[in-house]
Amino acid sequence: MCSGVxxxxxxxxxxxxxxxxxxxxxxxxxxxxxxxxxxxGISVFTTREPxxxxxxxxxRRLLLDPVKNWDVxxxxxxxxxxRADHYTTRIAPALREGKWVLCDRFADSTRAYxxxxxxxxxxxxxxxxxxxxxxxxxxxxxxFDLPVETGMERMRARGDSPDRYxxxxxxxxxxxxxxxxxxxxxxxxRCQIIDALQDMDAVTIAxxxxxxxxLGVRLSV
Ligand code: T5A
Numbered sequence: 001m002c003s004g005v006x007x008x009x010x011x012x013x014x015x016x017x018x019x020x021x022x023x024x025x026x027x028x029x030x031x032x033x034x035x036x037x038x039x040x041g042i043s044v045f046t047t048r049e050p051x052x053x054x055x056x057x058x059x060r061r062l063l064l065d066p067v068k069n070w071d072v073x074x075x076x077x078x079x080x081x082x083r084a085d086h087y088t089t090r091i092a093p094a095l096r097e098g099k100w101v102l103c104d105r106f107a108d109s110t111r112a113y114x115x116x117x118x119x120x121x122x123x124x125x126x127x128x129x130x131x132x133x134x135x136x137x138x139x140x141x142x143x144f145d146l147p148v149e150t151g152m153e154r155m156r157a158r159g160d161s162p163d164r165y166x167x168x169x170x171x172x173x174x175x176x177x178x179x180x181x182x183x184x185x186x187x188x189x190r191c192q193i194i195d196a197l198q199d200m201d202a203v204t205i206a207x208x209x210x211x212x213x214x215l216g217v218r219l220s221v
Contacts, residue, residue: 013095014215015137017106019183020144021176022166023154024196025203029144030102032204033211036219037100045094048104049082053089056082064163076114076128083107084132107133108141108183108191113165116179117172140214142207143184144196148173 018026027048034044051060059082062068063075070078083106094101107129114120148170155166184191192210196203208219 012098014100014139015091015095015103016100016211017103017108017138017141018144019105019108019112019141020180020194020196021112021146021148021151021173023151023158024144024146025154025200026104026144028200029142029203029207030104032200033207033219034102036204036208037102037211037217040217040219042217043097043099044102045090045099046102046104047086047090049086049106049109050079051082052086052091052103055085055089059085064165066162066164066167068164072114072118072120073124075118076110076120076125079110079114080128080132083110087133087136103138106138106141108143108180111183112176112179116175116182117168138190140210141184141187141191142210143180143191143193144203145177145181145193146196148177150197 018030020026030046034046037044049056050063051057059078063070063078063082091101091103107125110128111122111125115122115125152170152173155162181193184193192214194203194206194210198206205221208221211217211219
């Protein structure tokens with residue numbers, strides 16, 4: 001178990017992760033929901049992976065470089081190296097202060113992308129998780145689900161130049177979707193699937209309902 005894990009000291013905060021394939025609408029919803037949680041008088045820290053701390057942002061640039069072609073184990077190690085730094089220097093301190101941490105992607109993305117998508121053994125990923133994070137895990141994970149084509153259309157419509165993962169083919173994105181749904185089925189106490197095909201307001205309402213039901217917080221819609 002990693003030495004930075006202090007479960008008792010962190011019990012006041014909540015760690016909520018937002019997961020899903022490309023163009024699912026996570027970033028859009030994190031900013032909406034963060035505002036609502038703040039309005040309820042709870043202090044929020046929003047962050048993302050890969051990245052979220054200076055060290056992890058350096059690793060992010062290596063990971064998303066469209067001309068780089070990491071072998072898959074190296075890629076998974078880089079994601080967990082970034083995550084360990086992010087956890088130790090940003091997530092754990094915020095939780096100790098009682099903040100609700102909203103994180104755009106976390107370890108389920110490594111399970112889905114490097115595991116289901118790129119074929120790395122899922123047990124190897126769990127070993128890396130244990131080394132990096134020990135028993136620490138999200139209080140709640142929202143898995144944004146939508147058809148692959150719709151996510152890709154949203155990314156194309158945004159018009160940014162694609163990173164390494166956005167350049168992958170449709171089969172890869174199909175495996176990701178299956179991976180996220182498998183994760184949700186395996187851990188229903190932690191994971192909630194959100195229908196990301198709905199319009200933005202409907203997605204926000206679904207998340208607000210989920211936070212109320214699972215974490216007991218009442219937010220305005
Ligand atoms: N990765 C990450 C791994 O391979 N392994 C890992 O362990 C981790 C942590 C990170 C990449 O790294 C990979 C996964 C990723 O490929 P990133 O740049 O941080 O990449 O981007 P993503 O997390 O993939 O986020 P995206 O920008 O692709 O998508 P979001 O945040 O899910 O979507 P968002 O909110 O930006 O919306 C996309 C577009 O759709 C519109 C928005 O306006 C926007 O234009 N939209 C909607 N349109 C219609 N209806 C709705 N309900 C909509 N919601 C949003």
